[in-house]
Amino acid sequence: MDQVNGSVVTEFVLLGLTQSLGMQVFLFLFFSLFYVGIILGNLFIMLTMIFDSHLHSPMYILLANLSFIDLGLSSTTVPRMIFDLFSGCKIISFHNCMIQMFFIHVMGGAELVVLIAMAYDRYTAICKPLHYLTTMNPKMCMLLIVAAWIIGVIHAVSQFVFVINLPFCGPNNVGSFYCDFPRVIKLACMDTYSLEFVVTANSGFISMGTFFFLIVSYIFILITVRQHSAKNLSKAFITLSAHITVVVLFFTPCMFLYVWPFPTKSMDKFFAIVDFVITPLLNPAIYTLRNRDMKVAMRRLIRQVVSSREIP
Numbered sequence: 001m002d003q004v005n006g007s008v009v010t011e012f013v014l015l016g017l018t019q020s021l022g023m024q025v026f027l028f029l030f031f032s033l034f035y036v037g038i039i040l041g042n043l044f045i046m047l048t049m050i051f052d053s054h055l056h057s058p059m060y061i062l063l064a065n066l067s068f069i070d071l072g073l074s075s076t077t078v079p080r081m082i083f084d085l086f087s088g089c090k091i092i093s094f095h096n097c098m099i100q101m102f103f104i105h106v107m108g109g110a111e112l113v114v115l116i117a118m119a120y121d122r123y124t125a126i127c128k129p130l131h132y133l134t135t136m137n138p139k140m141c142m143l144l145i146v147a148a149w150i151i152g153v154i155h156a157v158s159q160f161v162f163v164i165n166l167p168f169c170g171p172n173n174v175g176s177f178y179c180d181f182p183r184v185i186k187l188a189c190m191d192t193y194s195l196e197f198v199v200t201a202n203s204g205f206i207s208m209g210t211f212f213f214l215i216v217s218y219i220f221i222l223i224t225v226r227q228h229s230a231k232n233l234s235k236a237f238i239t240l241s242a243h244i245t246v247v248v249l250f251f252t253p254c255m256f257l258y259v260w261p262f263p264t265k266s267m268d269k270f271f272a273i274v275d276f277v278i279t280p281l282l283n284p285a286i287y288t289l290r291n292r293d294m295k296v297a298m299r300r301l302i303r304q305v306v307s308s309r310e311i312p
């Protein structure tokens with residue numbers, strides 16, 4: 001038994017979402033289907049971007065990176081959850097639990113920065129069109145992506161250091177389908193009030209701050225578009241409403257997971273499903289189905305694949 005700083009708990013129990021067998025079968029089908037969709041949809045966006053030189057603009061480079069992060073974020077929890085639905089004891093080792101929390105926050109932090117980068121890209125394109133090519137150059141894109149990952153790691157580490165050394169002496173029931181800071185901290189056998197504040201301040205206020213910042217930015221961009229012409233408005237509105245939908249969907253669960261002060265702790269796991277299963281699938285759907293460039297590029301890619309198959 002490996003002991004971590006005198007604690008006796010070496011594994012946690014994940015209660016999962018439901019105890020009823022019928023519900024478990026339904027969830028198994030639902031999550032399996034969605035996860036396959038997440039893999040295919042996001043891979044498709046990344047491949048389309050990489051192989052189609054027409055899409056090598058900042059907006060699509062950022063979108064492809066968002067797809068990569070979405071796929072990663074979803075993979076931190078969903079495969080395990082699907083597997084756990086049919087295993088009798090849903091036990092996760094202390095280390096795997098820590099690793100899971102760490103990667104959830106690396107990916108989540110990176111996603112947050114990429115969403116800001118995408119808003120900044122649209123802001124420059126729409127409000128400062130003359131400077132767009134000089135501001136959003138490939139170097140800037142690279143910089144934003146590198147910054148996203150660095151900030152993701154800092155965000156995760158800055159919470160992780162407080163949790164890794166906590167004493168756990170039981171109970172060890174996490175009560176959700178995955179490990180995350182707010183729930184795991186509650187299991188420590190010491191007064192965790194200040195730690196809960198650290199997590200709320202870090203994950204909660206940062207995500208809420210980003211949320212309001214993004215919404216205000218998009219409103220500002222929309223107002224700017226409106227001052228120009230009605231024709232531009234409808235086209236920009238389609239792009240922007242896609243971005244706004246993603247932002248609202250992504251951040252609403254964050255609010256319930258990290259900020260909501262009232263004891264709705266049995267509900268938060270259902271909100272978490274949105275971030276791990278719904279938004280990663282919706283991103284490809286929203287961005288591709290409503291975007292003409294992307295549709296044209298996909299047709300081109302499919303044609304290339306088909307014609308390369310015909311000519312051996």
Ligand SMILES: *[C@@H]1O[C@H](CO)[C@@H](O)[C@H](O)[C@H]1NC(C)=O
Pocket residue numbers: 046049050061062064065068138141142145
């Ligand atoms: C993410 O962004 C980088 C830097 O701009 C780019 O080179 C890379 O192709 C993007 N990643 C994906 C998966 O498209």
